[in-house]
Amino acid sequence: MLASLSSENVAPAPVMRFSAEQCCLSIAQFYLAYAGKTALHDLTLDLPRHHVTAFIGPSGCGKSTLLRAINRLHDLNESVTHSGHIQLEGQDIHAPDMNVTELRRRVGMVFQTPNPFPMSIYENVAFGLRLQQRLPKRKRDDIIEWALTSAALWDEVKDQLHRSAWQLSGGQQQRLVIARTLAIKPDVLLLDEPASALDPISTLKIEELIRNLKSQLTLVLVTHNMQQAARVSDYTAFLQQGELVEYGPTDQVFTNPRLQRTENYITGRIT
Amino acid sequence: MTPPRLPFSRQPLRHVQDRLATGLITAGGIGVLLAILAISVFLIWETLPLLAIGDTFSLAKLSPLAWGTLKAALAAMLFATPIALGAAMYSALFMSARLRSRLKPTLELMEAVPGVVIGFIAGLLLAPWVERHLASTLMMIIWLPLSAALAGYLWYRTAASVRQRLPLSWAGLWFVPWLAGMAVLAMWLAPIIEQHWLGGDLRRLLDQRYGLDYATRNALIVGIAMGFAVIPSIYSLAEDALADVPPTLMEGAQALGASRWQALWKVALPTAGPGVFSAVMIGAGRAVGETMIVLMASGNTALFSASPFEGLRSLSASIAIELPEASPGGMTYHLLILAALALFIFTFMVNTLAEIVRQHLRRRYQRLGSTL
């Protein structure tokens, strides 16, 4: 199977480039390995600011790994090695003078299963704020209201801010997690299959939220749901076995893919 | 809606704190682990002078103690293992779920009863009682299991309405009054039997015909008392192992027509075997190291005797009695520390073995769970 894949690589996929003003995240020749096993192989792609970029591909293709690499979550695992560059607004995130916690403040992340902390709704949203600095209560309340409003959750929870976050429904929990991230004003929001554990109505709400948020920040969405990628994203990158296969505007990737492999995947001939 | 402005400040202090805390935790953690290591280092270090002396005569002083330790542990295991494993099999596979959720913590509470209390009851109450009622005691040991079988037999014979009222799944509870009644019956019958068939006094008979001495505090008493103390640890671990057998395995066997008992015997026990084994090992480790019960219930006579009616003296009890009086650096001091080292190595090895077996079993269950 590997042989058939590489045989098609005769004409390498042209790298989509954005100008420095448009580009928010720039990934160049990025390799990553778990305990010596390659997970990401020579990735190069630019992600445009204030747009939604979707990573699609079969499970285990490395799309979640790439997302976690952008947040440097792999720092927690000693067996991960990497090379190449990831630049956030022109700044290398692996540079020695890079402050990891500041990077993670700027790059928010939402996970597959909602993971609110076992505290009240209010405290969940205030969590990131409290890490950064002491704010007067009035100001903190303002930010929390704004974050919950942005995450389309304010109207549902405004009367019960001090209830436990674990009593919310799954969809509400996921929006709470988004609000919690928005509260610390990230530049980028990484979403790792944010709706895969939710029911269809909650999924729709999350998708609508993603579309609304792109005026404020850059979003990266990992999903295994092709329709969702088509509905929500502006650009789509197709990854397979740790390699970038095709990357382009969503319309083009879905309606007129350049490569046979992409078409096979999108039409469901291989999974 | 415009987002409120956030003046983020860099806080290098947070990172300094983080580093400091990580360092502190690492130092504390490694320090604790070193302290634990220090136990074995100390014990070995303090027994080294014995090697230099090479006095085998003094070492021989330890051998009756080692024998006593083994005898006490063996007696306890003989009493505890069948009861604990029987209880584990019943509660894992036959007991009603509601009863089990109440009864299991209750039986595990047995483990919390301090050894000094058990030893006191055994040494000051049980020992004189058994001495006066030896025939009743022995009779109870035989009669109680028989009476349980009798109850089972009667149950199959009774009307269905009674059987529904007293189901097997609740037998663990409603057997309690039955057994108590049977124990009283045994106590009532024993003197009569003793009078008619055993010449009136079992102890004299044992002494005259078999030459068995009877000491008030003896291995039998230690066995019962320490057995009581180790039943809960064996029961709890064995029950866990049996209850974790994937239910699909049992159902598979029963679908082939096996009775529940056959399924237990042929499927659950072989599968959970290592777990049951490690439970018994851990029980044995506890029995070997237990101090207060042996100290109070054994009479502390250092004898080489296999008789269950004679006293014994264990390593742990000797340490507790003699070490406070031994002058540091003296021969006795080093010998007693050698005894402690022996206990340490034995229990540590037994527990390690049990733990490895248990981890192996856990992996096996995970595989079984995934394949089925």
Place this chain on the structure above:
Amino acid sequence: MHWQRAGFSNVGFSKIRLSKTGSSGLWPWLCAACVALSLLMLVSLLTLLAIRGLGHFWPASLEEVTLNSGDIVIGQPVRETALPNGAGTERLYFTGNQEVTGNNWQWIAIDEISQQSEPADLIRVARTPWGDFIGRLVAVESGELRLTQHAAWAFIHEALTLPVSQRPPGILLLATADGRTLRQPLASVTHFQSPNAMSWGQKTIAWGQRIWQFLSEGPRAANTGGGVWPAIFGTVLMVILMSVIVTPFGVLAAIYLNEIAHQNRLTRLVRISVRNLAGVPSIVYGVFGLGVFVYGIGGSIDSWFFSDKLPSPTFGTGGLLWASLTLALLTLPVVIVATEEGLARIPDAQREGAVALGATRLEMLTRVVLPMATPAMLTGVILAVARAAGEVAPLMLVGVAKLAPQMPVDGEFPYLHLERKFMHLGYHLFDTAFHGEDVQAAIPLVFATALLLVLIVLLLNLTAIFLRHYLRRQRGNEC
């Protein structure tokens, strides 16, 4: 293949005896009997402790017995035993008056009793040097005053409500069964009772008072009377000190093992060793405590700071500090294992969530992970305390005392005396039951002590069980 390994192949279809009822034979009944037997043993143990432990404080009736020989005995009937060779039964009486008769007890064959009664004027007096007196009150002398009958009783009851120093001077004239009289100073009397004349209500009140005295007073008359307050105090103080030591270290070690150390073969090995240390006999810890803490560290402290007092040791002998340290080491695995289990149960998503919001490791630990693991840690500490409270063997080596002359806490600087020996409930029990002067007389109090110890330990364990239950429920909500 796993099926074969699981012994499934053994269940050949032919081997199975097909039974229509699906009955399992008698074996399950035997197994059920094992559960019932364990339960029966536990229940009888607890009932025995409760009855004998609490029953002792009930004001028992006193009997006046006239023997065939004409002798009169006054005492409290304790139990009856059959005489050998069917010669009837004999009854044990607690007669008290040790200084007169040299013995607190008397066996009397039932056949020898010609007359038996319970006169209302029999009294029982608890005194400090000699244990109980049983007999009659003749009169009370206080200065020039000589009171008899009701006036005497009223005077005594009023005087006994006062502390010893404020009591009026007075002497009780007491008559024993054989007519001898004793002069008992009022100051040495702790208790004055006429059980035969008391109503049920009065007896209940007296019962409560005696239990309270047992809990709040020190031992008297070679542990045959009084209470166990110093032992309770010593046990509690030692356990508190121990938890202050063991909690931070146990939690630190658990955090290190679970959150910071690289998860590899070595960590696994360390984890198994820690778990196994929980199975190492407690006496081994006692040996370590004696060798390292008492002789090693304590001896060095003495030679550096207390050399003027040598050769009598200050820290170089068993004491509160060394006992707490030894028990802390003993219970360390309990705390580590429980905390680690709690930490392992927290989903990684929680940690990643905190880190993704820009938290440092310390912030992640203190704000998310540790609050979630608190019930588990508490469970561990409570289990550790329960184990330490019931542990006696190591204490015999590192600092427990039969009768501590001084409490480890007093008004003298530095108020908490870590080097002093202390009393412990479990050891007090052992010592009274096995090394007492009059074990017969002390046994009721030993039962009460045992009951107290078991109650404390069971209560602690129950708390831990409920905490763990709460923990599981909380985890269930999360899913």
